[in-house]
Amino acid sequence: MTSYGQFCPVAKAMELLDERWTILVVRELLLGSRHFNELRRGVPKMSPALLTKRLRGLERAGVVRRSEVGGRSVYTLTDKGEELTEVVTALSAWGTRWIGELGDADLDPHLLMWDIHRTVPIDRWPRRRTMVEFDFRDVIGKEGSWWLVVSDGEAQVCDVNPGYDIDATVVTDLRTLTEVWRGDIDWRTALREDRITVLAQADVRRDVPEWIGQSMASAIPRPA
Template structure:
């Protein structure tokens, strides 16, 4: 752990929070991840060993608690940890407003699809089981194709064909869908400029943008 040797409260807080990945682990817990594998999906480039280490550090600091439920470890934020929500929300808004440029290394289909599946407006999906397939033209290998499945109000994201009938197919590139999700561009312009192509019956094709939506930070005002 970094030690600044200052009595300043900001310095003391950062001694815990500025280690790499720590605040992102907190973000995942705030977004509802409870199990180790769920946390891993929210920080896919973080090694399992480092995630374990960060969880232990946060537990010792009283930010999270670990309990055993049915033989599985469950991680939840304590009152101390929940107070970080305002900080994470403010960082998110500041980052989307002022740090807008995305490099190729920032694009990750695993994280994008995981984030979409847990944040999209489920209430707008049909009451029956519905499936949307995504194809990324610029991604090579298995991560090129993804499926979102909503059944009985429960969303799932799959990197393999779940074997159900597909209601719509969304064809695009990874950067475009990432920028739409972040709110850098909107669905209307992406479709008008044919950056995204939706193949589906007309009534379903019109609904796909509202099924998927955009992230919570998409509404944050940006500099002119």
């Protein structure tokens, strides 16, 4: 851990939190990830070895607690860690308002689909098992196709077709869906400009934007 050599509380906090990926690991824990593989899906560009190192560092600092349940490690935030909720929320709001430009390196179908699946408004979906396919026309290979399944009140995202009937296919590019999810543009605009096409029966086609929705950050006001 790097020392700034200052008594300032901000400096002392950042000695722990400004290590690469650390605050994003905390973000994932705040969003409900509990197992190592869940954490990895939220930080897909982070190596397993570095994730292990960061988790151990957060344990030593008293921010994370590790327990064993059914032979699996479960990671949860301590009271000390939960106090970072306001910090992460404030960073998210500030980044949404003032750091809006996305480079190509910032676009990641793994993180996008993982984030979508954990916050889709499940109550708006049909009560039967429903599957929506996502076809990213600009992403080459298997990462260009994803499937979101909602069944029994739970959402699951798959990078391999699970074989269920497809209720709708969303055809778009990775940047457009990322911008819609973040709230940079809305579904209506993306559909009107043919940046997103929904292939489905008319009633389903109308409902898909409500099924998917937008991220929590989309409600944050932007500067004029």
